[in-house]
Amino acid sequence: MKTYTYTEKKDTRSGFGAGLAELGRTNPNVVALCADLIGSLKMDEFIKENPERFFQIGIAEANMMGIAAGLTIGGKIPFTGTFANFSTGRVYDQIRQSIAYSGKNVKICASHAGLTLGEDGATHQILEDIGLMKMLPGMVVINPCDYNQTKAATIAIADYDGPVYLRFGRPSVPIFTPADQKFEIGKAIKFTEGTDVTIVATGHLVWEALEASKALHEAGISAEVINIHTIKPLDDKAILDSVAKTGCIVTAEEHNHLGGLGESVARVLAQHRPTPQEFVATNDTFGESGTPAQLMDKYGLNSEAIQNAVKKVLKRK
Amino acid sequence: MPNIKELTDLTTQVRRDIIRMVHKVNSGHPGGSLGCAEFFVSLYQELMETKDGFDMDGIGEDLFFLSNGHISPVYYSVLARSGYFPVEELNTFRLINTRLQGHPTTHEGLPGIRIASGSLGQGMSVAIGAAQAKKLNNDDHLVYSLHGDGELQEGQNWEAIMYASAKKVDNLISTVDLNQQQIDGSTDDVLPMGSLRAKFEAFGWTVLDIEKGNDIEAVIKGMKEAKSLTGKGKPVCVLLHTVMGNGIDFMMHTHAWHGKAPNDEQLANGLAQNPETLGDY
Numbered sequence: 336m337k338t339y340t341y342t343e344k345k346d347t348r349s350g351f352g353a354g355l356a357e358l359g360r361t362n363p364n365v366v367a368l369c370a371d372l373i374g375s376l377k378m379d380e381f382i383k384e385n386p387e388r389f390f391q392i393g394i395a396e397a398n399m400m401g402i403a404a405g406l407t408i409g410g411k412i413p414f415t416g417t418f419a420n421f422s423t424g425r426v427y428d429q430i431r432q433s434i435a436y437s438g439k440n441v442k443i444c445a446s447h448a449g450l451t452l453g454e455d456g457a458t459h460q461i462l463e464d465i466g467l468m469k470m471l472p473g474m475v476v477i478n479p480c481d482y483n484q485t486k487a488a489t490i491a492i493a494d495y496d497g498p499v500y501l502r503f504g505r506p507s508v509p510i511f512t513p514a515d516q517k518f519e520i521g522k523a524i525k526f527t528e529g530t531d532v533t534i535v536a537t538g539h540l541v542w543e544a545l546e547a548s549k550a551l552h553e554a555g556i557s558a559e560v561i562n563i564h565t566i567k568p569l570d571d572k573a574i575l576d577s578v579a580k581t582g583c584i585v586t587a588e589e590h591n592h593l594g595g596l597g598e599s600v601a602r603v604l605a606q607h608r609p610t611p612q613e614f615v616a617t618n619d620t621f622g623e624s625g626t627p628a629q630l631m632d633k634y635g636l637n638s639e640a641i642q643n644a645v646k647k648v649l650k651r652k
Numbered sequence: 653m654p655n656i657k658e659l660t661d662l663t664t665q666v667r668r669d670i671i672r673m674v675h676k677v678n679s680g681h682p683g684g685s686l687g688c689a690e691f692f693v694s695l696y697q698e699l700m701e702t703k704d705g706f707d708m709d710g711i712g713e714d715l716f717f718l719s720n721g722h723i724s725p726v727y728y729s730v731l732a733r734s735g736y737f738p739v740e741e742l743n744t745f746r747l748i749n750t751r752l753q754g755h756p757t758t759h760e761g762l763p764g765i766r767i768a769s770g771s772l773g774q775g776m777s778v779a780i781g782a783a784q785a786k787k788l789n790n791d792d793h794l795v796y797s798l799h800g801d802g803e804l805q806e807g808q809n810w811e812a813i814m815y816a817s818a819k820k821v822d823n824l825i826s827t828v829d830l831n832q833q834q835i836d837g838s839t840d841d842v843l844p845m846g847s848l849r850a851k852f853e854a855f856g857w858t859v860l861d862i863e864k865g866n867d868i869e870a871v872i873k874g875m876k877e878a879k880s881l882t883g884k885g886k887p888v889c890v891l892l893h894t895v896m897g898n899g900i901d902f903m904m905h906t907h908a909w910h911g912k913a914p915n916d917e918q919l920a921n922g923l924a925q926n927p928e929t930l931g932d933y
Contacts, residue, residue, distance in 0.1 A: 366788070390784065390819075395811035398777045402815075405717075405781020408766050409789055410709050413781075428771050429808070433778055437758050437768045 336552050337527050339545045341509035347539075348446040348503050350482035352377025354489025355414060355444075359385045362412065362493050368403055369416045370396045375505075376416035376446050396421045400429035400441070407439045412493055415441065419448035419502055420461040423468055434498050435471040442492050443468075444501045448478070449589035450617070450634060451506045451539060451627040460622035466594020468500040469567045475520060476567040478502040478588075478596075480541035482510045484564060487518035495520055502538065504589075506627045509542050521565045523573035529559030532645050533577040533584040537563045537596050540587035540615065540636060547641035558645060566596050571603045578604065583611045583648045587641050589631075592616035611651035613644040654698050659868050661929035662733060663693045667899045668926050669729035669933065673745040675919040680746060680754065683909035684800065685726035687831045687894040690868045691798070691875075692730040699875050701793060706736060706763035714793045715782055717767055719775020720800035720829065721755040722911065728752050732933075736764035739933045773806025775799060776826055780816050783824045794882055797826045802834030805843050810855075816887040817856030824887045825878050830865070831896040833907040852889040865894035900925055 358365040359381040367381050368390045382389045390406075392399040396417055403413035415422065422445035423430070434441045445464065452460050469476045477492070477499065479485040485503050492499045512524075526541070527548050536544035541562045548558040559577050563570065578584050584604070586597035597614040604610045617634050631637045666689045674680035696702075700714040718727050725745065732739045737751070744750040751762040755770030767778045779797035786793060799809070816824060828848060832839050839845060852859045858881050862874035874890065881888045896910070897903030900922040903914075914922055 387788070392815065393811075393818075395815065397774075397808040398780075398811035398815055401774050401777020401808065401812065402781035402784065404767060405778040405783070406785045408709060408715070408778075408782045409711060409785025409791070411785050411788065429774055429777075432768050432771045433774050439767075 336548070338549060339511045339526065341511045343510050344507040345482040345510055346505055346507050347479060347482055347485040348375070348505060349377045350479070350485030351444055351446065351489050351501070351503055352380060354486040356380035356384065357490055358493050359388065364410055364412045365414065365493055366390065366406055366411045367414045367416065368392055368399050370394055370399050370421065372417050375418070376444070378416050396426045397429045400426045401433050403441045404433040404437060404439045407441060413441050414444050416444050416446070418459060419445035419464045420459055423464040424461060427467060431471060435474050438473065439498060440496055442499045442501060446503055447505045448502045449504060449539070450622045450630040450636065451504050451589065453505065453627045453630065454624050456624040457621040462591045462617050462622060463594060464502060465566055465588070465590045465596065469599065473497060474567065475499040475565065477520065477565050478538040479564045480538055480562055481508060481512050483512045483514050483516060484518065487516050488564065491518035491520060504539060508539055511542060511545070521568045521570055523570035524562040524564070525573070526560040526562055527558065529557040529581065531557045531581055532649060533559045533561060533581045534587065534641060534645065535561045535563050535574060535584060535596070535600055536587040537566060539589050543638045544587055544641055546638035547645065550638065550642055551645055556645065556649070563596060566599055569599050569603060574600055574603055575607055578608060578610045583652050585613045585615060585641060585644045585648055587615035589636055590616055591619060593619055611648050613648040615640050615644050654872055656869055659693055659697055662697065663689050663868060664926045665928070665930040666693060666726060666729045666733065668923055668928060669742055670725040671900065671914055671919055671922045672932065673725045673728070673742055674913045677746040678913045680725055680913060681722040681911045682725065682913065683833070683896040683903060683907070684720065684723040684829065684831065686900060686903060687866065687896045687898045688723055688726050688798065688829055689899065690866050690871045691827065691892060692726050694868060694871045694875055695796060696730050696734040698872050699879065700796065708766060710766065711789055711791055712793065715766065715795045717775045717779040717782070717795070717797040718756060718769055719797055720772060720803050721769030724754065724756050727756060731764040733930070737762060742933045772800070772803045773808040776809055776812040779824055779826065780812055780821050783821050786823055794879065795824050797824070799826060799828050801828055801830045801832060801845070801848070802839050802842065804828065804845060804848065813852065813855045813857065820885050821887050822883055822885050825882060825890060826887065827890040827892050829894055830891050831894045833896045833910065835907065835910050837907055848891055856886060857889045858884070858886045859889045859891065861891045861893065863893050865892040866898045
């Protein structure tokens with residue numbers, strides 16, 4: 336079995352910052368907007384190098400989304416930066432009308448998604464954002480898994496013409512994907528080959544899925560781990576090809592089971608190949624204060640939870 | 653000098669278009685549309701510098717954004733009669749498969765439209781973004797926007813109003829259609845907003861009143877003055893005093909025709925008050 340290791344941990348938001356800085360150097364149409372969270376979004380380098388292409392909006396996210404839509408008229412490629420909660424729920428109608436329905440080329444870049452925001456608690460820990468954004472017609476939804484993938488995704492979405500929601504996080508997590516990767520929107524990545532169960536994971540749960548697959552291997556269970564970084568458009572084929580072989584699937588995400596990756600996968604399976612599925616996700620709940628590790632443990636979003644879900648789904652084959 | 657007779661004739665024809673469009677589908681918003689007929693005619697015929705044809709980016713031309721999208725009938729009529737799309741297409745307003753949706757949209761590819769509007773309070777932010785893109789592009793053309801007065805009750809406007817002056821967006825002229833009416837009654841009954849002049853000035857804008865917002869000469873004169881105030885470090889607000897339902901006596905000075913279509917008899921009455929000038933579509 337192919338195994339993955341890491342030598343360094345970094346936050347995915349820094350991958351966004353590095354990608355944005357590179358875009359600042361290579362694409363003169365890229366502009367950045369922020370609602371008073373420059374440091375949290377790691378936008379400093381872009382701003383330092385391109386002060387004329389940066390717009391500090393202040394604490395006014397609705398205005399930021401509208402201004403971003405307006406900037407596209409004139410050929411700019413705006414990247415907005417704030418927390419995931421304030422990038423989605425707070426400004427849903429602005430995104431819906433001025434960006435999605437209007438077909439504007441805005442990149443909504445959202446940090447501190449999910450429980451791993453930690454101590455700030457439920458007001459800031461959005462677990463509904465993937466659902467909100469994937470329901471908007473034409474919106475691409477991406478949730479990369481580590482620093483390198485987030486950097487690559489940030490760079491890649493500048494070349495895609497249309498609205499994109501890019502979701503990333505705050506905690507330091509293992510870097511296990513290559514620095515020189517080419518990011519393909521909508522293309523799943525198979526990390527391990529397996530025959531007993533498919534594990535489909537997104538964001539911070541991808542590393543946990545790889546950890547789970549190691550433990551499962553030792554227990555004699557062969558797991559195929561697939562990284563779905565693009566939740567919409569979903570790589571249906573990668574999922575269907577894998578379950579054709581394994582016959583069961585576990586989905587894993589730092590999000591509510593309602594509206595998340597798991598539901599998107601379930602729709603594909605229900606239509607094309609009904610398959611036993613278990614969901615590693617939060618269960619229709621808000622988060623709370625705590626360290627990221629404590630929260631992921633309490634809400635069942637880690638390697639152990641994935642292993643348990645695999646054991647459960649295997650019995651349903 | 654503008655030919656006032658021609659512009660007045662066009663305005664009369666636009667009023668006919670508005671009530672005919674709304675009557676045909678028994679839906680739409682005639683009141684605010686009629687109140688802004690002179691403004692739209694002035695904007696597209698006299699004030700804006702526009703290129704032939706239409707492209708989304710609009711580099712090298714003035715841009716207009718309608719924030720209160722429900723007054724789409726006047727917008728569509730003036731766009732069509734300014735050459736953006738065939739006048740006959742006004743026949744399709746609000747019908748299935750039309751480019752002339754109930755509220756304006758880019759989604760169906762109608763030339764002249766650069767943003768969807770209808771959910772209120774979003775247009776000023778968009779206009780600011782477009783104005784800032786013009787500055788980045790070293791494009792010295794202007795961005796115009798129109799907002800309902802009741803629409804200013806939406807909080808996003810005040811985020812935008814605060815931002816535009818702070819960031820010296822001085823290539824923007826935002827006009828408020830001050831007809832003092834909204835769906836549930838007069839703005840003073842629903843939610844009094846006090847002095848909009850004082851509010852915009854307190855937020856750092858240059859403010860100009862056009863008292864006779866349904867007098868085409870006054871509108872052109874006022875908007876030209878507004879234009880002369882751009883480029884001086886501040887965004888410009890025009891308070892356009894209009895009469896809702898203007899030009900059709902039974903629709904005037906009331907919120908009753910905000911979103912209501914005339915019946916056959918009322919249509920005939922309204923058309924009789926506005927004899928055909930340039931030809932119906």
